[in-house]
Amino acid sequence: METLSKPTYMKRNRDGSILIKARSKQQLVMRATIGSLIILSLIGFLLFDYTGLDLASAITETAYNLKVMFVEPALNHFSLGEAFYQVGITLGLAVLSTVIGAVIALFLSLMAATNLSNAWVSKTVRIVVAFIRAVPTVLWVLIFAIAAGLGSEAAVLGMLFHSIAYLVKAFSEAFEEIDKGIIEALQSTGSNWWHIVTHGVLPSTFTYLLSWTFLRFEINFSVAVAMGAAAGAGGIGFELFMASGFYFDLSEVGFITYAILLIAIILEVLSTQLKNRYFPASVRSES
């Protein structure tokens, strides 16, 4: 009968009615986030620079352009063989930046993983990586293009930065998740740090590392297309830029778009299969 004499506490509105929804901090923050995003977007639309925009004609024109692109794809300024070669260059840039990036990221992530390295080394690596990630890839490529001279070296160096930053984060998280027992067991046998890494850490995380690297390859392909278009790194992206910006040849733009779409879809299907096989949990990709 205790409960009757001491009524249970209930959250009430100011007018005394019982609150149906609990006002938790979580919900408050979610509402605030959604609200501020909507307000910021509205301000954004007001701030836009609308110079020279005629919406009605632009939409009909784009519809017509898209129709020409996707219905009548053709090659006019270069041959099919050349197209294959350009796609090869783009894929090549993606392969190089992924492979070299993975090798460098492997060493850096060993330094960044908190269970394999000391606190301040890991912190330094993390801060450097956060800084690198914040600079857009295209700025890295353009900066390297002046600093190291034009050519594939500048493109690969620029693309390397983001690949390394992305893979260091993924790899070090994989290393941190491994069973403590493995490291302890090896330590108790008197093995040094290097032995622990090569015989304990790497074998148990190898499939993870490979899947992450492949995911990064998928991202690097579209980054390589973008670098070709915006930073003149060559490859199919550059041809796309030429076809749309200089020749105004919509059929060619259509053909190139189809080629990019085809490869991107093949890579996506492969990486989805890898992902389902090795990690069902959420995997985030970024460019």
Next chain:
Amino acid sequence: MNEKVMQKRKWQATLFFILIIAVTYLSAFITNFNLMEGLTAFPQAIGWIFANLLITQESLEKLPTILEKLTETIFMSIAATTTAAVVSLFLGIMGSKTTSINGVLSVAARFIASVSRNIPVVAWALILLLSFGQNSVTGYLALFVGTVGFLTRAFIESIDEASHSSVEALTATGATYVHIVNKAVIPQSLPQIISWILFMIETNIRSATLVGILTGTGIGYTFDMYYKSMNYNAVALVTFSIVIAVIVIELLSNYIRKVIL
């Protein structure tokens, strides 16, 4: 695991590494990439960066214009992400197995998402540039299309992951489709959805720079202008202001994520 399996695994690993090395060599050959040149170029490049990319008093005078362009870019990416999120939420609900109305709509939603995601944002920017011209709307639309593709896939996954038991419970009470989506599916996947939206805003600010270079708007254009006129001090200032903006937004969204997830 016996000896034979170990042996076989060793072989597989060796073959795999040989394959990777071969592909890398082939890529280096096709792209004319010289590793030694790359290695020697790197320290030089870093030296060049520290010698030339310095923020001087003179470049600081340009800060107001740069900040104005930067806010324009940030607003553009937020607007593109938010509006894309609304469309993606609809497509996501259509595309997810838990909530799809019929097969045709579900396939259509997945198809739209796949095409808009797999054609790179650059390609969209170049295509739209032809008829929309050099203004913010071109960049906005390019980001919008790419974001719809990415977020739809993410939302489909988040909705699929959310537990089915509450959907089942509501179905049992005779709730309508709208009620189920409104009271069970969305509240359950909302934290994930917000987290994805925040992630996409960060990504879009970086992509907006790239799109800006092509479409001649926002901070990307400012960067390109100073870059082409070889005003490297201003280039450094633009880069730093982007870095600071991205890091601030990242910290803010990390805080939000910590509270809601």
